[in-house]
Amino acid sequence: MGDLLKVAMPKGRIYKQAAKLLRSAGLPVPEEIDDSRKLIIPVPEMNMEFIMAKPVDVPTYVEYGVADIGIVGKDVLMEENRNVYELLDLGIARCRMSVIGLPDWRPALHPRVATKYPNVASQFFREKGQQVEVIKLNGSIELAPLIGLADRIVDMVETGQTLRENGLVEQEVLFEITSRLIANRVSYRMKNEPIQRLCDLLQDTVTQRA
C-alpha cells in the first residue's frame, strides 16, 4: 500500500460535482458521505482520507500541509492567494465572477463596491485605475445595491436567477470560474506518485467530459 492521501474536500455545492467527477474517474467514493455530517472520512478503498472543509478554508489546509491535496473554486484561490500548487482545472462548478449593478447605474462620486472577494475586487478596480471603496460582505451580496450600501457588487453568477429576481444586471465579467485540484508543495514531492496518478486519471476524465 502506498502513501495515504489527505484530501481537503469542499462541503456544499462543489462537493456533489466533485464526488460525481471522482466516481466517473472510477474512484469508489462511498455514497454515504453525501449526506454525512462526519468531518474526517477515511476512504480506505482509495487509500485516501477526506477532510470535509468550508470551501474558503481548503487552500489554508493545503498550504499548511494538513491536507496533501484539495479541491477548490478558482475564485477562492485568487482571493486567498495561498502558497499551493494548482495542478488541474476540473471543469466543475462552473460560474463567473462579475461586476453587477442596478440597470440605471451611473458612476458615483465616491463609488462603493460590496463583495465576498475584497482582494480580487480591489485589484480589479486598481488595474482599471478606478478608485472605489470595497466593502466586505459574507453573503446575500445582491442586497447591497438594493438597499444603498454600495452602488455595485462583485459576485458570482451561475444561472442569473439571483440577478433576475432582484432586478440587477451584469456589467462586466471578471473571470470564468471552475474548481481546481491543488496540492501542498512538499506533499507534491514526497507523495508525487499517488498525486500524479490521481491527477492523470482526473485529467483523462475531464478531457472525456469536455
Ligand SMILES: Nc1ncnc2c1ncn2[C@@H]1O[C@H](COP(=O)(O)OP(=O)(O)OP(=O)(O)O)[C@@H](O)[C@H]1O
Ligand atoms: N452560483 C454559484 N454561486 C457561488 N459559488 C458558486 C456558484 N456555482 C459554483 N460556485 C463555486 O462554489 C463555491 C462556493 O460553494 P458554496 O456556496 O458551497 O460555499 P460557500 O460560499 O462557502 O457557502 P457557505 O458560506 O454557505 O458555506 C465557490 O467558491 C465557487 O467556486
Ligand SMILES: O=P(O)(O)OC[C@H]1O[C@H](OP(=O)(O)OP(=O)(O)O)[C@H](O)[C@@H]1O
Ligand atoms: O446566478 P445564480 O444561479 O442565481 O447564482 C448566483 C448566486 O449564488 C451565490 O449565492 P449563494 O447561494 O452562495 O448564497 P449567499 O452567498 O447569498 O449565501 C452567489 O453569491 C449568487 O448570489
